[in-house]
Amino acid sequence: MERTRLMAYDDLRAFLAELDKNGQLLSISEEVTAEPDLAAAANAVSRVEGSPALYFDNVQGFRDAKIALNVHGSWPNHALALGLPPDTLVREQVEEFARRWENFPVPPVRRVSPPWAENTRTGDEVNIFDVLPVFRLNDGDSGFFLDKAAVVSRDPTDPGNFGKQNVGIYRLEVKGPRRLGLQPAPMHDIAIHLQRAEESHEDLPIAIAVGNDPAITLAAATPMAYDQSEYELAGALRGEPAPIATAPLTGLDVPWGSEVVLEGVVEGRKRELEGPFGEFTGHYSGGRKMPVVRVDRISYRTNPIYESLYLGMPWTELDYLIGPATCVQLYQQLKADFPEVQAVNAMYTHGLLAIISTKTRYGGFAKAVGMRAMTTPHGLGYCKMVIVVDAEVDPFDLPRVMWAMSTKVNAAADLVNLPNLSVLHLDPSSEPAGISNKLIIDATTPVPPDRRGRFEQAVHDLPETGDWVRRLQAVRKGKP
Amino acid sequence: MTCPRCDHSTIAVMATSPVPDVWELLRCARCGYAWRTTEPARRTTRAAYPKVFQLTQADIDAAVEVPVVPEQ
């Protein structure tokens, strides 16, 4: 596979052009309604071959609205975001993601004259509705949400620490011309920043960057350690430093190439009803009292492109955005303790279910690997079910995983049911919310001293099969 | 007109369409539900609004804080 075709995009527009060149951008020029058309189209596109990105520029009632959806929402799009050929296999994309992560940290490059500095409004002149054509996604949503913006904040007790500056994607409910609701899950970095600000009765300055180059979004969607910089991961992913600029009001570091930058504060010690919102679990979040953002400055390109994503019943764009990063994170953390681990597929509902392939050193080993997955930082909120398979089973090859489950598992000894562990609140099966039993399914072949079953006579691929795969493929392509 | 979600009668105009008189964005003063006037009836009218998403003052009062405001 050609892995060196690195191509870094400095902004969303450059990436949209590349998607278009590869037949992965569908422009809809006929007039559509903001609701229900935009969300319905983005909901539908995952069922269309290739699942391309969507671009709308003729929305009823708007003059200049430009909306990009499903930008990361297919394996070809994800490959192109990493500068890989669009037909790169899923497992290879995940492995390449992991390889690039090994180059972390790649310090960003600070650039002047960001394109979003073209237009500015401050104070009561800020009107989000004049700049962003927000629209509803699902019927039960309480309103209009920004759901793909990079939200930047610093640790108020250590504001000079670049690594502790966080860039994350948190949903934002648009509650007024300069007012937003913010969902920071307690385990997210921004919740730590907010807690520290609120303990000293202060507001938390934030910047919200809308419409970004694809690497920034991938990095912002990645669960990272508290003191690791998403910009330095974005640099590793794109293979060159990520361009950043200083936000004029807050001094926060924001992507240089953003379409729109909002700045303001999370108002300290204030909570207000937010939601429900159809979430990545395929269920609504319920309404909770959550923090509120006051926007004090908005900077934007002339005729900005509003980038958003549809989420709801998986798979949606969000699964492509978060799936590979989740696999890599879990893989790295497991590999540090257990070099026997071969691969991790944690792409199902952000890793609520994970499949791990591993060599097994002795009886009971696979179950220990499963338990370790549950105690990784990500596993604490996810990994409700872990399926462990032998090293020879590719966890991305679901028919093979089902084969392992159906032939290797005997419920008498292969299920480990662990009571009352932590899981994210959004898991609709947790009871109470945030607490769930967790299950390990050991679908590996038992090894001594765990002697069970009759697995001695396994059928293997013929030694000549690999050659024949290549020969048949060549014949099919009409080559000798 | 009342709020489709909670039946409250105080509704504010949050925004109007850049092309005049095509739509408005409205928002309920009590529960914060927001909608565009051109959305389907299931999102814009109390009568057609799904029961499962309806809210009462008691529901609003009972909503939990996430994250919890730290102790003084």
Ligand SMILES: [Zn+2]
């Ligand atoms: Zn209401």
